Amino acid sequence: MNMVKKIVSKQIFIPCAALLLLALFNLINDPSFFKITLGHNSDGDPVLNGNLITILDYGSELAILAIGMTLVTAATGGQDISVGAGIAIAGSVILRLLCGSNSHPTELQNPLIVAFIIAVVVSMAFSAFNGVLVAYFKIQPMVATLILFTAGRSIAAWINNNELPIISTNCDKSFGYWGNYIPGIPIPTPVFIAVISVLIIMLVLKFTNLKLYTQSVGINPKSSRLNGLNPELIKITSFVILGVCVAICGLIKVSRLQTINYSVVAKDIEMDAILAVALGGNALSGGKFSMWASILGAYVIQFLTTTLYKLDVRSDALPAYKAIVVIVLVVASAPIVREKVGKFFKKFKSNDSKGGAAA
Amino acid sequence: MMKKFRSMSDTNLLLTITIVVFAVMYLCAVVFLGEGFRTPQTFLNLFNNNASLIIISCGLSLVMITGGIDISVGGVTALVCMSCAVNLDLHGGNVVTSMLIALGIGLAFGLVQGFLIAYLDIQPFIVTLAGMFFARGLTTIVHTDPFNVQNEDFVKLRDTRITIPGLGSTNRKGIYVDAYIEIGVVIAIVIVLALFFMLRWSKLGRNFYAVGGNQQSALMLGINVKRTKFFSYVLCGLLAGIAGYVYFMHAGSGSPSHAQGAEMNAIASSIIGGTMLTGGVGNIIGTLFGVLSLNTIKDIVSSIGLQDAWWTGITVAVMLCLFLIIQSIVMTRKNAKGSAGKETAAQS
Numbered sequence: 001m002n003m004v005k006k007i008v009s010k011q012i013f014i015p016c017a018a019l020l021l022l023a024l025f026n027l028i029n030d031p032s033f034f035k036i037t038l039g040h041n042s043d044g045d046p047v048l049n050g051n052l053i054t055i056l057d058y059g060s061e062l063a064i065l066a067i068g069m070t071l072v073t074a075a076t077g078g079q080d081i082s083v084g085a086g087i088a089i090a091g092s093v094i095l096r097l098l099c100g101s102n103s104h105p106t107e108l109q110n111p112l113i114v115a116f117i118i119a120v121v122v123s124m125a126f127s128a129f130n131g132v133l134v135a136y137f138k139i140q141p142m143v144a145t146l147i148l149f150t151a152g153r154s155i156a157a158w159i160n161n162n163e164l165p166i167i168s169t170n171c172d173k174s175f176g177y178w179g180n181y182i183p184g185i186p187i188p189t190p191v192f193i194a195v196i197s198v199l200i201i202m203l204v205l206k207f208t209n210l211k212l213y214t215q216s217v218g219i220n221p222k223s224s225r226l227n228g229l230n231p232e233l234i235k236i237t238s239f240v241i242l243g244v245c246v247a248i249c250g251l252i253k254v255s256r257l258q259t260i261n262y263s264v265v266a267k268d269i270e271m272d273a274i275l276a277v278a279l280g281g282n283a284l285s286g287g288k289f290s291m292w293a294s295i296l297g298a299y300v301i302q303f304l305t306t307t308l309y310k311l312d313v314r315s316d317a318l319p320a321y322k323a324i325v326v327i328v329l330v331v332a333s334a335p336i337v338r339e340k341v342g343k344f345f346k347k348f349k350s351n352d353s354k355g356g357a358a359a
Numbered sequence: 360m361m362k363k364f365r366s367m368s369d370t371n372l373l374l375t376i377t378i379v380v381f382a383v384m385y386l387c388a389v390v391f392l393g394e395g396f397r398t399p400q401t402f403l404n405l406f407n408n409n410a411s412l413i414i415i416s417c418g419l420s421l422v423m424i425t426g427g428i429d430i431s432v433g434g435v436t437a438l439v440c441m442s443c444a445v446n447l448d449l450h451g452g453n454v455v456t457s458m459l460i461a462l463g464i465g466l467a468f469g470l471v472q473g474f475l476i477a478y479l480d481i482q483p484f485i486v487t488l489a490g491m492f493f494a495r496g497l498t499t500i501v502h503t504d505p506f507n508v509q510n511e512d513f514v515k516l517r518d519t520r521i522t523i524p525g526l527g528s529t530n531r532k533g534i535y536v537d538a539y540i541e542i543g544v545v546i547a548i549v550i551v552l553a554l555f556f557m558l559r560w561s562k563l564g565r566n567f568y569a570v571g572g573n574q575q576s577a578l579m580l581g582i583n584v585k586r587t588k589f590f591s592y593v594l595c596g597l598l599a600g601i602a603g604y605v606y607f608m609h610a611g612s613g614s615p616s617h618a619q620g621a622e623m624n625a626i627a628s629s630i631i632g633g634t635m636l637t638g639g640v641g642n643i644i645g646t647l648f649g650v651l652s653l654n655t656i657k658d659i660v661s662s663i664g665l666q667d668a669w670w671t672g673i674t675v676a677v678m679l680c681l682f683l684i685i686q687s688i689v690m691t692r693k694n695a696k697g698s699a700g701k702e703t704a705a706q707s
Contacts, residue, residue, distance in 0.1 A: 078484075133680075137687040142484050143428070143626070143636055144683070147676045150623050154672030162669070271492055274485070284482055314503075316615065320496025323489040327475070330486070334479045 014281040015296040022303050026310070033310065038186060045183045051306055053188065059302030060194035061249045065269065066276040066298040067201050068242030070289050071210075074218045075238040076134055077286030078141025079274045083246050085152020086123055087266035090250025092156040093119040095260055098175070099165040108172050120247040126152075127243030131236035149270075157262045166259040179255030190252050197248060198295060205291060214238060218286035268319060275322065276301050278329055372689065373633025374645040380631075381652040388659050395662060400538045403523070405654055410543035411436065411606035413650050415621060416628040417554050418598030420646045423629055424558070425591040426571040426638025427476060427483040432599040433621030434494030435468050437614070439603025441498045444613025447510040449502075454512045458604060465600015466593070468494070473592030477585045491622065498615045505614030517611045521545065543605035550598065555643045567591060571638030627679045628653050635686055653678070 026033040036050035065083055072080050097118055100109035126148060133144035167175050178189055205211045213234050216224045221231040249269075254260050278284055279300055280293035301322075308321055331337055388396045395401055406413075415432045422429045439461045446452035446460055472490050476483045508514070520539040558564035566587045569577040578584050606618060632649025634641030656678060657671050 081488075133683070137684060138690075139683055139687060140636060146623060146626065147680050147683070150620070150627070150679065151673050151676030154669030154676075158669045158673070268492070271488065274488070278485070284485060314499065316499040316503075317496045319492035320500060323491075323493035323496065326485065326489040326492075330481050330489075331475065331479060334481050336478075336480050 011281040011290045012293045012296065015279055015293055015300050018279060018300050019296070019303065022300065022307055026307055030310070033307075041181065045181060046186045047181050047188075048186045051310065055299060055302045055306050056191050057188040058190075058305075059299040060188075060190035061252050062269070062272055062276055062298040062302055063194045063295045064197050064245050064248050064252075065242075065273040066280070066294045067197060067291065068238075068245035069273045069277050070280070070282060070291055070294040071214055071238040072141065072242050073274075073277050073282060073284060074286055074289040075214045075235050076141045077218060077284075078134070079270075079277070079284070080127075080130060080145045080239070080242055081142055081270045081274075082126075082130065082145040082148035082152055083242070083249075083273055084266040084269045085149050085156070086126060086243070086246040087250045087253055087269065088153050088156035088260070088262050089126060089159070090119045090123045090247040091254035091260045091265060092159040092262070093122050094251060094254055095165045095167070096159050098167060098172075103160075103163040103165040105165075105167070106170070108167070108175070112175060116247070116251055119250060120244055123247035123250065124240050124243040127239040127246065128236055131239030134239070135232040135235040153262050156260075160260075162262075164259055164261065168258070176255055176258055179252045179257075193248065193252065197245070201291065210237075211289075215288050219288070271319070271322065271326075272301050272305075273298075275326055275329075278326065278333070281333070284330075371642075373635075373640065373686070374642050374648075376685065377631060377633050377645050377648045377652065381648050381655065384652060384655050384659070388655065388662075392659065392662055396658075400536075401658075403538055403540055403544075405651055405658075406544045406547070407539075407541050408609070409650055409654055410541065410547040411602040411609065411618070412621065412624055412628065412654075413547040413647060414550055414598050414602035414605060416625040416632070416646045416650050417550055417643055418595035418602070419622075419625045420629045420632065420634045420641050420643060421554065421558075421567060421598075422483075422591050422595045423626075423634045423636060424567045424571045424638060424641040425588055426574070427588065427591065428626070428636070429472065429483065429487045429490075429592060429595045429599075430622040430626070431468060431472065431487040431490030431494055432595065432602070432625055433618045433623075434491040434498070435465060435596065435599040436603040436606050436618035436621055437616075438494045438498045438501070439464050439600055440607045440610065440617045441501045441613035441615065443604065443607050444506065444508050445502050447508050447513055448506070453510075454516060457513070457607075461600045461604040461607070462597065463600070465597045465603065467596070468599065469593040469596020472596065473589040476592060477589035495615070502613060503615070505612060505616070507612045514611070516542070517608050541609060543608050546601065546605055550601070551643055551647050558643060563587070563590065568639055571640075573639070624653065624675070627675055630679060630686070631682045635690070636683075637690065 033051050036048055036052055039047055039049045041047045069079060069083070072078075094112075094115045097110045097115035098108050098112065099105045130141075130145050130148060133139050133147070134141045137144075169176065177183075178193070180189065181187075182189055213224075213229055216227070217229060217231045217234045224231050224234075249266065253265055274284075276298035277294050278297075280290060280295075280297035282289045282294060304322070304325065305318065308318055309315070313321060385396070385402075415436065419429055419432060442460050442464060443457040446457050447454075452460075468490060472483075472486050475481050475486045508517075519542055521542070521544075522537040522539045524537070558567065566577070566582050569580065569582055570584050570587045574584055577587075603618075607613070610617060628649035629641070629646050630636065630649070631652055632642070632645035632647070634646060634649075653675065656674055660670050660674050
């Protein structure tokens with residue numbers, strides 16, 4: 001009994017349970033959901049196909065975003081809703097630098113690494129702007145990021161003069177590797193990018209004070225200040241880290257399609273990222289967090305999305321179902337509900353023990 | 360004069376800023392941009408095109424005054440349009456049933472969200488974000504494609520125009536055209552006035568301010584904080600339903616892309632109108648001017664030749680940012696003044 005309680009009370013239990021539930025549902029509904037086949041893509045390179053691979057592939061972007069979103073949530077007690085717009089900006093910057101003024105270039109104008117680094121810097125700058133509004137002007141994070149949410153896609157379109165640059169395979173083949181497959185390796189590249197990102201953040205959390213400082217600022221900024229921390233700086237740092245994550249996602253997104261559609265790219269991804277953090281059992285009001293739980297949460301969300309697609313849910317109706325999941329999650333994790341349920345169980349238990357004693 | 364300025368309450372100070380900004384902007388437009396802005400109809404069109412936005416923003420202001428936020432309003436508007444359109448054309452409903460549907464949807468969203476936020480104490484942003492996605496998703500489930508409504512009674516209602524004598528102007532062909540407003544504008548103005556009086560003189564209205572200003576002290580004053588919050592969301596939902604119908608009357612169609620980004624425009628309007636995000640400060644008249652300022656800026660931007668769609672997005676964001684920072688400065692100044700006042704009191 002104690003063992004069960006110990007496992008249930010662990011934070012990572014929530015996403016694990018959700019994952020198991022979804023897996024079980026799919027197993028009953030259609031066992032072929034888990035089939036993975038080795039096929040060949042149009043270039044004749046070996047690639048793995050199957051729903052699980054899709055989940056790993058598309059879940060990777062979400063996992064990378066969840067890293068930054070967890071830190072922002074923990075430090076500020078709010079969420080950044082401009083990540084979708086940020087991805088559009090980062091992607092637009094990359095394409096602009098690769099294509100120059102010509103929207104259908106025959107060769108790349110700048111090396112990819114330069115384009116990517118500049119995109120990271122731009123993305124960090126936008127995130128720092130959000131961070132300054134939150135930290136120094138004390139505006140609620142969701143409202144502060146609303147500014148970029150409104151303007152972000154417009155800025156992205158403006159960067160490329162509203163043209164849609166396309167990097168065709170004749171121009172450069174290797175650009176597509178980042179979002180698809182590297183020839184000869186049957187696993188999608190975003191999975192590797194996600195693994196590397198997760199490794200880096202885990203090392204950072206292990207060997208620096210980032211986790212401790214972020215949590216203490218999230219729990220109580222005033223007492224953190226009295227303990228010699230600089231809450232403003234830590235809040236901005238968390239936003240800047242999210243900026244880096246956003247730029248990486250931007251690279252993956254534009255590399256997948258080799259072009260960009262400003263109004264559609266990464267649409268509604270902020271909802272999924274916030275959902276991943278919530279599903280990981282992290283308090284959305286800030287404070288303690290578990291990075292592993294958030295990352296697992298991201299893959300669970302993608303699992304849910306793929307399952308819904310499998311059930312023939314149209315992509316534009318998808319948000320309605322996800323919204324129900326969110327509401328169920330937040331209601332279940334609300335302190336008042338927990339207290340009530342806890343009381344109910346206690347009553348149940350005491351009745352039970354009384355009954356036992358009487359017998 | 361200076362003393363009077365200092366003693367102005369936050370609500371009035373922010374309201375004054377908004378009205379002055381709007382007046383200056385419109386005058387500049389009239390003086391420098393000429394013809395288009397000089398006809399009264401241009402001014403009336405600000406109302407005609409934004410009647411639903413005015414209603415949404417009013418609802419949002421109520422919620423913001425109590426210290427919450429509701430971003431589901433745009434989604435609810437789209438859902439109402441689509442449901443009414445489907446009801447009128449595909450299910451053989453009439454104007455009355457469609458109105459009832461609009462009110463019902465708004466009320467349902469308000470009740471559920473209000474309950475979750477006020478009684479279960481869940482963050483308003485998360486609840487209403489889910490509400491927004493739910494409404495948007497449901498809109499496409501109700502019907503996938505946009506379509507125009509053909510129902511005769513409704514078309515008659517849609518095309519009803521109220522002419523205003525004396526404000527007409529001659530068009531390019533030299534024909535005199537009467538100035539007009541749509542029915543939606545009348546509804547919007549009635550709602551603005553009703554809410555203004557409610558906030559100023561009714562008990563519920565004062566409770567909104569008290570709860571937004573300081574929950575703890577409101578509780579100590581014997582105000583039922585939870586119920587007050589609940590009412591603010593119910594009212595906001597109901598107004599979103601009405602706004603949906605007004606939008607429907609203006610557009611005459613149902614479409615999943617209706618009222619895209621309306622929640623952001625409404626929040627921006629409320630903020631520009633001097634409603635504080637932290638709660639307790641705000642004015643419905645300010646919100647009205649917020650909507651007008653926002654759309655005047657859009658008109659100006661498009662009339663000086665920056666017609667590309669991205670400019671409006673960027674200008675709205677810049678304006679929002681500016682007003683947020685003004686608010687933040689007003690707040691910090693007030694806090695500084697408050698603590699300074701305490702110190703002098705302690706010294707004396």
